[in-house]
Amino acid sequence: MSALARLIARDLRLAWSGGGMVNPVAFFLLVAILFPFAIGPDAVLLARVGGGVIWTAALLAALLPVERLIGPDAEAGVFDQLSVRGFSMSGVATARMLAHWLAFAPPLMLAAVVAAGLLGLPGATLGRVELGLLIGTPGLAALAVATSALIAGLRGAGALAGLLMLPLAVPLLIFGGGALDPAAGAGALKLLGAVSLVLVAGAPFVAGAAMRVAME
Amino acid sequence: MAPPDQPPDHPPAHLAFRDVTGVRGGRDLFTGLTFTLAAGEAALVTGPNGAGKSSLLRIAAGLLAPAAGAVDAARCALMAEATALDGGLRLSAALAFWAALDGVPEPAARVAEALAATGLTAFAGVPVRLLSTGQRRRAVLARVVASGAPLWLLDEPANGLDTASLALLEELLAAHRARGGIALVATHSAIRLPDARTIAL
Numbered sequence: 001m002s003a004l005a006r007l008i009a010r011d012l013r014l015a016w017s018g019g020g021m022v023n024p025v026a027f028f029l030l031v032a033i034l035f036p037f038a039i040g041p042d043a044v045l046l047a048r049v050g051g052g053v054i055w056t057a058a059l060l061a062a063l064l065p066v067e068r069l070i071g072p073d074a075e076a077g078v079f080d081q082l083s084v085r086g087f088s089m090s091g092v093a094t095a096r097m098l099a100h101w102l103a104f105a106p107p108l109m110l111a112a113v114v115a116a117g118l119l120g121l122p123g124a125t126l127g128r129v130e131l132g133l134l135i136g137t138p139g140l141a142a143l144a145v146a147t148s149a150l151i152a153g154l155r156g157a158g159a160l161a162g163l164l165m166l167p168l169a170v171p172l173l174i175f176g177g178g179a180l181d182p183a184a185g186a187g188a189l190k191l192l193g194a195v196s197l198v199l200v201a202g203a204p205f206v207a208g209a210a211m212r213v214a215m216e
Numbered sequence: 217m218a219p220p221d222q223p224p225d226h227p228p229a230h231l232a233f234r235d236v237t238g239v240r241g242g243r244d245l246f247t248g249l250t251f252t253l254a255a256g257e258a259a260l261v262t263g264p265n266g267a268g269k270s271s272l273l274r275i276a277a278g279l280l281a282p283a284a285g286a287v288d289a290a291r292c293a294l295m296a297e298a299t300a301l302d303g304g305l306r307l308s309a310a311l312a313f314w315a316a317l318d319g320v321p322e323p324a325a326r327v328a329e330a331l332a333a334t335g336l337t338a339f340a341g342v343p344v345r346l347l348s349t350g351q352r353r354r355a356v357l358a359r360v361v362a363s364g365a366p367l368w369l370l371d372e373p374a375n376g377l378d379t380a381s382l383a384l385l386e387e388l389l390a391a392h393r394a395r396g397g398i399a400l401v402a403t404h405s406a407i408r409l410p411d412a413r414t415i416a417l
Binding site for chain 2: 003006010014017075076077078080081082083084085215216
């Protein structure tokens with residue numbers, strides 16, 4: 001097993017240990033369930049807003065694990081030990097991003113099927129939601145790791161995480177929601193892909209720099 | 217990402233500081249520090265709290281850039297205050313993770329040897345979070361032993377150790393130096409390190 005694979009395996013184990021990813025997924029479903037209560041049982045209306053509800057819920061759920069993606073390992077000296085062994089912090093952040101996506105995206109996409117059923121979304125819309133999530137969640141995972149590295153070790157890190165991450169996630173939300181339009185969705189999907197790629201490409205360097213600064 | 221690919225045991229050990237200035241929080245900790253350690257040599261870094269002992273070790277480990285001067289160091293193993301061991305894992309598994317990253321041959325066997333050398337064999341199957349402070353310190357020492365690195369950087373290694381464990385630490389240091397290794401030990405307690413240089417900050 002390569003060193004990168006070992007890091008990803010460790011991060012995945014930590015993500016799942018103690019039911020780690022159960023909370024965000026449960027939270028996601030809960031938000032999706034709250035909307036029908038607030039809006040009322042109008043099936044036509046719910047089917048129309050349901051896709052956007054799922055995207056909003058996904059964004060909020062993505063916020064939950066942010067606080068413990070980087071902070072605990074920074075405090076435990078894990079990054080010091082990796083650095084002594086010649087790992088670059090950007091590489092470590094890349095591994096963490098991959099592991100976070102693997103732990104976060106598949107359960108979320110499964111839960112989206114359940115949420116679509118609860119909101120009465122038509123099958124075609126569900127298909128577009130899932131495609132959008134598949135393209136958008138890597139960007140969301142990248143943003144989560146970068147945010148986590150920036151807030152690691154700060155007081156009130158949890159509250160700061162939302163203030164920092166949600167505004168930056170707005171493009172994902174706009175294009176993810178836009179991709180649900182049957183007529184004009186293709187263009188939005190491409191832009192969603194572009195935003196996601198920019199985040200995935202940039203986040204390891206942002207996170208790596210933040211981790212190095214925290215080390216000194 | 218540069219996975220460690222150096223051979224674990226045999227490159228000649230060396231550590232050289234040339235006119236190194238250490239700065240922390242905008243304050244000079246030490247200036248113009250120059251010393252070299254060759255195979256088998258050791259140095260004790262002494263000084264009052266806040267004198268920069270830990271910073272010196274972090275500079276030697278490459279974690280902290282010196283404000284001035286140059287550092288040339290062999291592959292090192294760092295024993296710091298933070299344990300960096302996963303609390304939920306059994307001790308042997310937590311150490312095996314790092315031994316595998318160190319690229320040593322047969323990491324499981326190396327870890328077993330290191331556990332024996334630090335008197336922790338009986339705790340190999342115990343989750344790290346259940347270990348006592350002293351046992352954790354010995355576990356971190358075991359990681360240093362298992363790494364096979366020629367340069368040991370030990371930051372307050374005697375903290376939390378009982379008398380028997382301290383004797384164990386001294387034996388391990390002696391054996392490491394006998395194999396041609398180098399040790400740089402920052403401490404404020406009495407560690408027996410024969411013929412060691414003293415770097416007073």
